[in-house]
Amino acid sequence: MTTPPASPTTTGRVSITDVSHHYGRHQVLAGVSLTVEPQEVVCILGPSGCGKSTLLRLVSGLETLQAGSIAVGDTLLAEAGYGLPPERRPVGMMFQDFALFPHLTVAGNIEFGQQHRPRAERRRRTEELLAMVNLSDYAGSYPHMLSGGQQQRVALARAMARDPAVLLLDEPFSALDEQLRRSVREEVVRLIRATGVATLVVTHDPEEAMEIGSRVVVMADGRVVQADTPRQLYRNPANSFVARLFGEVNRFEATVDGGELATPFGRIPAPALSSGTRVEVACRIEDLELAPAKRAPDGLRVRVRHANFLGASTRVCLDALGPAGEPAGGFRSEIHARLPGLVEVTPGEELVARVEPRRLMVFPAA
Numbered sequence: 066m067t068t069p070p071a072s073p074t075t076t077g078r079v080s081i082t083d084v085s086h087h088y089g090r091h092q093v094l095a096g097v098s099l100t101v102e103p104q105e106v107v108c109i110l111g112p113s114g115c116g117k118s119t120l121l122r123l124v125s126g127l128e129t130l131q132a133g134s135i136a137v138g139d140t141l142l143a144e145a146g147y148g149l150p151p152e153r154r155p156v157g158m159m160f161q162d163f164a165l166f167p168h169l170t171v172a173g174n175i176e177f178g179q180q181h182r183p184r185a186e187r188r189r190r191t192e193e194l195l196a197m198v199n200l201s202d203y204a205g206s207y208p209h210m211l212s213g214g215q216q217q218r219v220a221l222a223r224a225m226a227r228d229p230a231v232l233l234l235d236e237p238f239s240a241l242d243e244q245l246r247r248s249v250r251e252e253v254v255r256l257i258r259a260t261g262v263a264t265l266v267v268t269h270d271p272e273e274a275m276e277i278g279s280r281v282v283v284m285a286d287g288r289v290v291q292a293d294t295p296r297q298l299y300r301n302p303a304n305s306f307v308a309r310l311f312g313e314v315n316r317f318e319a320t321v322d323g324g325e326l327a328t329p330f331g332r333i334p335a336p337a338l339s340s341g342t343r344v345e346v347a348c349r350i351e352d353l354e355l356a357p358a359k360r361a362p363d364g365l366r367v368r369v370r371h372a373n374f375l376g377a378s379t380r381v382c383l384d385a386l387g388p389a390g391e392p393a394g395g396f397r398s399e400i401h402a403r404l405p406g407l408v409e410v411t412p413g414e415e416l417v418a419r420v421e422p423r424r425l426m427v428f429p430a431a
């Protein structure tokens with residue numbers, strides 16, 4: 066007999082507090098804390114091996130918690146030495162490969178895990194979920210008869226079948242081809258938001274994280290590096306790693322001198338840093354403006370190496386020049402700009418590059 070969920074009414078904020086985890090002597094999570102509010106979709110973003118899936122497995126109960134605590138509202142799911150069994154946690158999980166049962170129909174897949182419910186109620190809930198994911202006509206079909214996007218929606222309905230307070234999605238769209246991914250992603254996120262369940266999505270795709278997460282938790286080496294809105298992560302990254310995760314940047318070295326930094330794009334104030342501090346100055350390549358040298362006396366002199374038209378934008382590769390037109394020293398001389406639409410430039414052409422000072426990002430030197 067299957068045990069019922071902790072409580073069908075369990076709800077509230079998901080709190081992951083100071084969670085650490087080792088596999089043998091290999092530490093994969095080191096003091097991770099994060100929260101997800103009801104109705105919030107939070108993405109966990111980070112490179113392969115940084116511990117994202119392990120964190121989801123700890124929340125679902127597939128892995129035993131070694132340190133820290135995990136709770137939903139007032140219900141403790143796990144702490145060191147204690148863990149609710151997975152089937153009693155108010156958690157729904159959807160995996161990268163959908164993991165549908167091939168021998169069960171669509172309705173059978175969605176009914177699975179609802180054994181604690183009386184038969185009539187199970188049927189009713191399955192019908193509701195089929196309608197929610199727009200697959201009522203496919204109740205008797207088998208998974209192999211459905212498209213990738215339809216299978217994904219069945220997997221979502223199955224994850225929702227026990228009315229979870231928390232939905233965990235592990236790389237949910239990576240098995241879909243590029244064309245399908247965007248439309249399925251929009252549809253699934255719309256459905257999730259409509260249900261109002263607190264949702265954690267693991268991805269290694271920054272664009273996907275920005276598109277679906279109201280907040281994004283960036284992880285590296287088992288730690289949270291920054292947890293913020295997509296806009297903050299893009300405009301105010303905590304360090305150079307986060308800056309580069311969300312797009313290409315030009316990076317320069319600089320040294321603080323009398324409360325100011327001399328950058329290739331002019332001097333900027335750095336009142337909080339003492340003289341002699343070495344820093345990295347970075348700017349997004351789309352924040353660079355290019356102008357003909359004659360019309361713009363101020364700025365960084367650059368010479369076009371080559372340009373690539375990419376449809377929505379043109380990416381221009383440039384050499385930074387010193388005041389007398391020689392290749393500039395003191396920082397990497399190759400820089401890039403991404404300009405909207407088609408931009409006609411000629412290799413060898415000299416231009417002036419400018420960046421609004423507020424768009425320059427300053428980080429500790431690596």
Ligand SMILES: Nc1ncnc2c1ncn2[C@@H]1O[C@H](COP(=O)(O)OP(=O)(O)OP(=O)(O)O)[C@@H](O)[C@H]1O
Nearest residue numbers: 088089093111112113114115116117118119120269
């Ligand atoms: N059951 C296990 N036993 C031993 N080591 C494991 C186990 N599961 C994961 N690891 C290791 O722990 C680290 C973190 O794995 P995890 O799957 O959590 O990372 P991830 O960020 O989800 O990576 P990916 O994006 O590649 O899925 C990796 O180095 C992995 O090899």
